[in-house]
Amino acid sequence: MSPIFSVTSGVSVVPASALPRPAAAAAAAAPAPRTYPEPDPDAVLDLAGVTVSRSGNDLLAEVDWQVHEDERWVILGPNGAGKTTLLSVAAARLHPTRGRVAILGEQLGKVDVFELRPRIGLSSASLAERIPADETVADVVLTAAYAVVGRFTEEYDAVDATRGGALLAQFGVEHLAARLYGTLSEGERKRVQIARALMTDPEILMLDEPAAGLDLGGREDLVRRLSTLASDPAAPALVLVTHHVEEIPPGMTHALLLRQGAVVASGPLAEALTAETLSETFGLRLRLDQRDGRYTARAAGNPTK
Numbered sequence: 001m002s003p004i005f006s007v008t009s010g011v012s013v014v015p016a017s018a019l020p021r022p023a024a025a026a027a028a029a030a031p032a033p034r035t036y037p038e039p040d041p042d043a044v045l046d047l048a049g050v051t052v053s054r055s056g057n058d059l060l061a062e063v064d065w066q067v068h069e070d071e072r073w074v075i076l077g078p079n080g081a082g083k084t085t086l087l088s089v090a091a092a093r094l095h096p097t098r099g100r101v102a103i104l105g106e107q108l109g110k111v112d113v114f115e116l117r118p119r120i121g122l123s124s125a126s127l128a129e130r131i132p133a134d135e136t137v138a139d140v141v142l143t144a145a146y147a148v149v150g151r152f153t154e155e156y157d158a159v160d161a162t163r164g165g166a167l168l169a170q171f172g173v174e175h176l177a178a179r180l181y182g183t184l185s186e187g188e189r190k191r192v193q194i195a196r197a198l199m200t201d202p203e204i205l206m207l208d209e210p211a212a213g214l215d216l217g218g219r220e221d222l223v224r225r226l227s228t229l230a231s232d233p234a235a236p237a238l239v240l241v242t243h244h245v246e247e248i249p250p251g252m253t254h255a256l257l258l259r260q261g262a263v264v265a266s267g268p269l270a271e272a273l274t275a276e277t278l279s280e281t282f283g284l285r286l287r288l289d290q291r292d293g294r295y296t297a298r299a300a301g302n303p304t305k
């Protein structure tokens, strides 16, 4: 039998035959329970054998993934591949059905997630939906210090207000501080959400489709700002989810490609992200071009499947 993972110079590429089967079928030929190695103490994220099953299907299947402090990861995959599910596990929002998850040296199941979550910056559509439309932009960012949305009676220090203002400036939206969040454009909201995710000075920053819904100018502005962040050695470890290679900011170092809940390829960007792995991931023969640190992809012929 061929190995599930073939590892070549730090990149793991998984053949299509290893893509997950429905959980019910997998249970019929149940493998012996897997034991997991101790988490790498130097990793900010260390996932081993992570499986998330719902309604008889594996949304994630046996995902192994390690992220280190100085790494900037992009997670790519088509709709429904399991990207948001993976990010939810990695951000301590979702417990896997099976597998071992270590986040910032703490194991899920053995740690109070409410103490862990402030150490993780997360920007996602589901979090954004909870931001009240009548909150000022300044308060949207400030309230992250207490991990709440909607300012109530909490007291904030001047240093918090200063940090919030500096983060809004970093993302070019400081002039909107007094505006109500509900009055912002989609591009402005996205930048405010990322500023909020950075408010607690997180050790890892996770951005789920930060450029979704942006026009060309908004996307390019965001990609440039994220590239600056990715290239800053003082910035936290970064994980960015997207469907589009055009949204990968220069400075990203690693890629994980997901299809049907399984890892197609994972490792340093130049090795994990190729025309072959991208084609396998999207089920379509694709041509991948790279210029000045930016990627473009387009169909190279007839669909492979």
Ligand SMILES: Nc1ncnc2c1ncn2[C@@H]1O[C@H](COP(=O)(O)OP(=O)(O)OP(=O)(O)O)[C@@H](O)[C@H]1O
Pocket: 054, 055, 059, 077, 078, 079, 080, 081, 082, 083, 084, 085, 086, 243
């Ligand atoms: N609670 C649930 N029960 C059953 N299926 C679910 C549940 N939550 C998610 N799914 C399914 O799991 C799959 C993976 O969802 P997920 O949101 O992680 O994918 P994604 O890669 O982020 O997709 P997209 O790019 O469209 O946002 C989808 O097919 C989704 O319908």
